[in-house]
Amino acid sequence: MKLIILDRDGVINQDSDQFIKCPAEWQPLPGSLAAIALLNQANYRVVVATNQSGVGRGLFDMPTLNAIHDKMHKACALAGARIDAVFFCPHTADSHCDCRKPKPGMLLEIAACYGVKLAGVPVVGDSLRDLQSAAVLGASPYLVLTGKGIKTEAAGNLPESTQIFPDLAAVVAKLLLPQD
Numbered sequence: 001m002k003l004i005i006l007d008r009d010g011v012i013n014q015d016s017d018q019f020i021k022c023p024a025e026w027q028p029l030p031g032s033l034a035a036i037a038l039l040n041q042a043n044y045r046v047v048v049a050t051n052q053s054g055v056g057r058g059l060f061d062m063p064t065l066n067a068i069h070d071k072m073h074k075a076c077a078l079a080g081a082r083i084d085a086v087f088f089c090p091h092t093a094d095s096h097c098d099c100r101k102p103k104p105g106m107l108l109e110i111a112a113c114y115g116v117k118l119a120g121v122p123v124v125g126d127s128l129r130d131l132q133s134a135a136v137l138g139a140s141p142y143l144v145l146t147g148k149g150i151k152t153e154a155a156g157n158l159p160e161s162t163q164i165f166p167d168l169a170a171v172v173a174k175l176l177l178p179q180d
Contacts, residue, residue, distance in 0.1 A: 006046065012168065033076055035168045036172075046082065049123075050087070101132070120140055121134075142171050
């Protein structure tokens with residue numbers, strides 16, 4: 001099985017320093033849904049792994065998070081795309097849970113759910129914590145320069161194996177290149 005793990009905010013949709021707090025604030029990035037459709041056509045399982053501390057902070061509740069994800073799934077469907085599953089951490093940074101990236105708990109949960117090892121699995125994110133959670137498990141970290149990606153690249157200290165691309169569409173184009 002081919003698997004790819006995507007962060008949500010800044011990779012699939014526009015990010016906000018004030019959090020995406022309602023469905024109206026969820027807006028797809030140009031080309032992201034078409035890129036997911038290409039992954040689906042190439043038989044990838046597309047899974048989202050996203051920190052959503054806005055729930056823990058009381059900025060929005062679980063029904064609102066579900067409504068945001070429902071909008072994302074419907075937007076994907078309209079573009080001929082499908083996200084197979086969404087895994088999220090609702091905790092704040094000070095809760096010290098195991099699922100909040102950069103800790104690998106959420107990615108380990110995905111691996112267990114799909115019965116796969118994450119070595120070499122592409123993990124696409126726009127923040128250092130996305131890349132760190134991937135690298136510690138031997139997954140392949142991909143940084144996109146959308147969302148917080150430009151600031152993340154400028155700050156440095158990226159995992160050694162990180163590949164950098166302008167956006168999700170560019171990552172997908174690279175992944176789907178015929179192998180010699």
